[in-house]
Amino acid sequence: MIDDFPLFPESASTVSGSVDALYFFLIAVCGFVSLVVIILIIFFAVRYRRTADNQIPVEYKEPKALEIGWIIAPLFPMMIMFLWGAKVYFTIARPPDNALEVYATARQWMWKFQHVGGQSEINELHVPVNRAVKVLAASEDVIHDFYVPAFRVKTDVLPNRYSTTWFQATKTGRYHLFCAEYCGTQHSGMIGWVTVMEPAAYQQWLAGGVTEGTPGALGKVLFEKYACNSCHNAESGSRGPALDGVFGKPVSLRGGAIVRRDENYLRESILNPQAKIVEGFEPIMPTFKGQVNEAELIQLIAYIKSLGASTEGGGPATPAKGVDGATAPAATAQPGSAASPSLPAVQPGVAPAPDARGSASGVGTEGSGSSVVREAKRP
């Protein structure tokens, strides 16, 4: 019966507990105030009921202090709500640096997830327990919304830019994934499952997955296919800025503005190269809008990030090594989760799919919630 008629959602992430605590605090405060007001209304209505037709109540002087009091008093609990709420919001808005990245592409009406190891799945997301997972999401059409109630996280997924959210699951199991922003006919069918697995089971799942190649490796192929390196190289006098180690770093633009080169910056620079020109370079890059799709953009960005990661590691920038090194810092920075070994090592040097675009949009659209990869056993 309880399974059929739940009154409270499962709490399965590191933030869900703090959101629930906030919720109970508000219920307590608001419930108390409502109860006092309702009891007073009922009490007054009975106590001061009219007894004679022409009865006129006695006038009394209205105490000003009372009025001022109930203007000021609510401010205190409200400020607690505000500050506490802001604190929780900031936690959810800021993914930890060592989070495992998952790329999500939303389209009418399905979710596609790509793992750093190259596995991809439709309407299913497999993640390890006790490990922070950052979801980097973009939409191919309208606004969608990535929502996992058990984790208490939600973010609108907009076209033409990346939205991020993150969670760290604390319990293994299968949890609802909903699209929470109305997106057209099959909005209520744009649902899926997040499967949280023990690290070992997760590794097994990763190993069994069909992979098209890691996004970084696929990105390298694209990078060469579009001859990006003919301009973006480290040689002096090159026509475009070198990309080794630039990810996440600030750069000064023409006109003096300084921006951080994050995912959204790289995305814009590929699709609208004229929008932001790096100081010292000419606006000569053509747009790649219409040539690269969402999945390929993610791959290109993953590749550029990998260039950054290997430089951070201190070694010379060699793209081939960078692909594998992409998530190495993430894995090593998590000594607490000893059972979670370096993930990409599972899929070294995978051959890239010949046509990444076709595979990004062609699979599993009718899958009604089935995984392309394979159904993982519930741990």
Add this chain to the structure above:
Amino acid sequence: MTTAVIDVPEIPEVEKTNYLNQEFGVMSWLLTQDHKRIGILYLLSVTVMFLLGGFFAVLMRLELVTPAGDLFSSDTYNKLFTLHGLVMIFFFLIPSIPAVLGNFILPIMLGARDLAFPKLNLLSWYLYMIGTAFSLVVVLLGGVDTGWTFYTPFSTSFSNTHVVLMIIGAFVAGFSSILTGFNFIVTIHRMRAPGLTWFRLPLFVWAMYATSIIMLLGTPVIAITLSLVAIERLLHVGIFDPAIGGDPLLFQHLFWFYSHPAVYIMILPAMGVTSEVIAAFTRRRIFGYKFVAFSSLAIAFLGFLVWAHHMFVAGISVYSAMIFSLLSFLVAIPSAVKVFNWTATLYKGSISIQTPMLFALGFIGLFLIGGMTGLFLATMGLDIHVHDTYFIVAHFHYVMVGGSVMAYFAGIHYWWPKITGRMYPEWWARVSAVLIFTGFNLTFFPQFILGYLGMPRRYHAYSPEFQILNVMSSAGASILAIGYALPMIYFAWSLKFGKAAGNNPWGAAGLEWQTTSPPPTENFHTTPVVTWEAYEYRPEWGGSNV
């Protein structure tokens, strides 16, 4: 205070000619410039739209009895909730209290013969009817499926339904609302009876004044924003569609800049009605009159500064989210002030629980829950979880249906004797009030739980574990439907069989109770001169129906 002399003009109890029988014939109604007749025209037309919007709601609740989307197709369901929202918000809630009760009562409360611009008032009704006609055409052609929020780029580039026609309907209806607000502001400023100073005004007038400010300043923004959506659809250019260089968040900012204050267009008049009814049925001046009056203006002002709390998960910066969260808490203060003052008014009052008072007390209870759950949504960390779930659906129905519609019914029952000169059957009216209150809570309280469980709104089919709460909600909706149907029957009955009301059946203060029921065409035989404070009750007013 008891020494003030009250000038009550001598008026015969039974008035032979009044605004209803001064002229006859269809044209005397369609071309009338009398604010009372225009109020009646609005009453009839918003009732039709309420029935239409309610019909859509019934169909939705029927679909949601089972988890599978088995009764309608997804497209049909999406059109149902879109049309339900559009009809109820633009064609029922926004015009309900202002255009029906405000139109009828406001000039009489001011001791004026009419609104300042009677022709514009009639034009406003015609614009409303043209907007209605567009929306009915949309319904007949197959509907629209964008959600009442018209979010881009879905509405501009993806929906294949009649978005442009619906936008024209909402645009035209918007102008009807602008004209009403504009007329009220000028009338309140310039046409008060001699002696009727600002602080002698009934609180309903203060509320309507604040509402009118929002209508004037907010409505044009939505009008032009929706026009841009239509232009984008027609020309295939990108203003809001990111694929062509536009910014979908710009649309959301502009949309909520109006649509959040629009909630106050619905709730402020409801608060005004509640103040009138509570004063009348406790026979006391509202506790903290000036605080209640200014809180209306504070709500109107702060209401314009909180729109982005609808966008906490839409991708705005964390710092702007913080500012809007803080301001959203502040707007709760003037609403709380009103609730506390109404409660305090009951203290040592002479309380008579008749139908309007039942509805008004019901309003306070439901608005309390609606308003308090608003705090949950202003709390940023919590909003992430409940945003776009049934928690939101429950919250705004508590405010807009539990709040505005309850107060609308309170107002209609309170002023019905003045409007028609007849009393409705009190017993049936109380039954209806209790049914509406019970049915409402049964319908919408489970939705708070559903929302926190994570059921997203606008879902045609849902996960089986949500079924029991949805069945409860649908069961409540059927009780609610009976509750709403009853008044239509007994009000119609009362027109012929109701007993004569007399000028002041409640023994209430306010200029509207000092003219005849129904009032003559120019409201008063001689312009009243006000020498008393607001809500100064006199035993000699008695009340024939108390």
Add this chain to the structure above:
Amino acid sequence: MSDTQPHHPALKHHFEDLGQQHEASTLGMWAFLTTEIMFFGPLFFAYALYRSQYSEAFVEASHHQNWKLGVTNTAVLIFSSLTVAMSVYFAQKNRHKALVVALALTLVLGIAFLGIKAIEYHEHFEEGLFPGSHFTYKSPLAPRVQMFFVLYFVMTGLHAVHMIVGIGIFTWLLIRARRKEFSLEYYGPVEVSGLYWHFVDIVWIFLFPLLYLVGRH
């Protein structure tokens, strides 16, 4: 109060006296103009947002504007504001003939403005700058240039609609002025319509530099 003045034919039944009626209509127009500001507001807001994001494209687009025609139109409107102010003055002074001339002149200037605007629209259309399927402009920045022209056509188009309404109102005033309906006692309609006309002019004063003079020094 109403006894001190003879019952003027223009006094509406629901007002106590002409003073109250005049105050009501003036306040009404001011209230209406605040609505109008909010009506144009979102367009200016969208303009500000996109101009800051796409400043280069906006400069490029603005260079396709015929600034000479823009300047001429600005002059025409400023002059029409003068004739409107004169018409209120003549109405108050009971100078019926001069009032008719001032109103007629305003009408001529208003129509001239619209005529020049039509020429400009025609030029843009010929150049392929009208947004949508007719937009044939070629440049790396073309999509953003189109955004400029969307805003340009919406903003000036909305302004032109206001001009057309204004011309309608002034035609009605002209007819009434020829019947000598306005006088020192009753000149409200002239004054209130004048407020509207000035407002429409002021909107243009903002539109002109924003749409014609981007990036010109």
